[in-house]
Amino acid sequence: MSCAFPALVLVLVALLNSEALGKSVTGLFGSEAARQQHGQVITTFMYQGDNGLLVCRLDNAALATEKESRLLLYQDMDSDLDNLSCWERISKAQFTIYLKEEEHNQSIPRQTIPTTWHALYADRYTCQESAAIPHHADLSFTILLLNADSAGNPREHFSAEEAGLHSFYFLLLLAYFIACCIYFQHLYQALKKGGPMHTVLKVLTTALALQGCAALCKYIHLARYSRDGTGIPLMGCLAKFWDMVSQVSMLYTLLSLCVSWTLGRGRKPQSRPLQWEQSLTSTAVAVGGGVIQGALLLWEQYSESESQHHSGHAQLSLPGLLLMALKVGLALLLASVLYQIVSTERSTLKRDFYLCFAKGCFLWFLCHPVIFFLSAVFNEHQREKVVTIGVILCQSISMVILYQLFLSRSLYWEVSSLSSVSLPLTMSRANHRGHY
The missing domain is CATH 1.20.1070 (Rhopdopsin 7-helix transmembrane proteins)
Structure with missing residues (x-):
């Protein structure tokens, strides 16, 4: 037990002094991955109530514009989308965010019940199977997915199934x-x-x-x-x-x-019943x-x-x-x-x-x-x-x-049929010794 307290102190010090990252999902938007999957799967998040928000930040907005990059949002994406063609699948998105700036904010409409939303990435090469993909670097991104907190502001990073x-x-x-x-x-x-x-x-x-x-x-x-x-x-x-x-x-x-x-x-032996004898x-x-x-x-x-x-x-x-x-x-x-x-x-x-x-x-x-x-x-x-x-x-x-x-x-x-001397929390002799 004595070693646990210094370890706990070190953990708390590291927690308080470490730098906040301020992000939910980071990664790379890849044209090849988007083509193979008919839309690169990025993440899912369960929004609830009002003031849901998705924030997408890019490191190279010019490259995103050149590739006609888009972030597609689907509400409760079902398995029927797998049977659609690439163009039909992209057209089924509830929201399409054209990535032309370094930061994009997308409000999520009010959810009467908590609903899962899926984010996919696509660009001009996603559905063009015969087109050659230029040797560009993949797009680096950061996405924040936020529910409303108790004050109604979109600051809660927990998805609905994690809240509480x-x-x-x-x-x-x-x-x-x-x-x-x-x-x-x-x-x-x-x-x-x-x-x-x-x-x-x-x-x-x-x-x-x-x-x-x-x-x-x-x-x-x-x-x-x-x-x-x-x-x-x-x-x-x-x-x-x-x-x-x-x-x-x-x-x-x-x-x-x-x-x-x-x-x-x-x-x-009957004098030692119920013992753990391996x-x-x-x-x-x-x-x-x-x-x-x-x-x-x-x-x-x-x-x-x-x-x-x-x-x-x-x-x-x-x-x-x-x-x-x-x-x-x-x-x-x-x-x-x-x-x-x-x-x-x-x-x-x-x-x-x-x-x-x-x-x-x-x-x-x-x-x-x-x-x-x-x-x-x-x-x-x-x-x-x-x-x-x-x-x-x-x-x-x-x-x-x-x-x-x-x-x-x-x-x-x-x-146990044992003497109270060898037993914890017994009454008979503990009273005489003043330990109980």
Whole structure:
């Protein structure tokens, strides 16, 4: 924990001292790319309400004029455009901005509901298949896409499906900070005393700390993104990395516990029930599941578009679907293992222990698939926020359930059958020592 504060200070200093880029999308308008795609795809943005604005800035307005460069705006561009000829496709644009000056401002009409707009580039060579393209340099551009802020001015860089995530991560960090202030001392004492579930508590704490780091990096990225439309890509990548490590560590913990409990039931002494005793089989199962999940998470992140600045929980992709299928499969595996344990367990306290553990496990694994499919009933611009916020909150609740289970001063003490000296947050001897 002592190393975290200097790192946090360095990150904040870098954030405050770094130069604002003041742009959303930068790149090159290319005649060859525009010809191949029947209009070079530049970006998409979901406008909402009034006073939407698109600003296009060029470095070489004279070259743009010579090439008869145009920026085409399409509202809800559908797949039917792919079946049209090049000239027909260009003529279908709702707005055509002729690029003749260094800066062009295009107002977007009022959107009664949030609507996705697509920006494409075309020039005089786009639809002339037989015409030779001169060896000119590509046009360098900067495009700003802005929604109206709370004051009605076009200064909000967030697309409609991203709006509100910045505030959510701020509230999440505030909740983490308050919880840390309240429970840090108790948790530190529990970890210091040790006990049969000491390893579980360490992994849970590590996973929670990684989630907090991911939320902090995401908030820093979105805070900058709200001002300049670019953000800090490094912080966005770090947020995804910490989240992936947290996901893998939690999966490893839950699988290890369930498999080790099943394998060790016949040989575990009654004075030490419910401990985490690793074996070759339990380790192999847990490591295998963690490796598969990590590979799918990496595949999912690399398959995302570079223009996406949000979490990607609601994105429909092959690795994302495989990841949700893996979570459902692991939930079924854990259900089978826990059913075998509970059906043969005579102790009511131990059955309650396992059932409470099952609630935390199922909530962790099934929240993403369930919320993802339930989000289909929401509008397009709400799905990303519903899935992202729902998954993070459900996983946080799952961690709270597991913490309560393993730190309970009554159920944990009775189930473990250990002396209160080695247990965290127990009442019997702590009162005599004045530590509770």
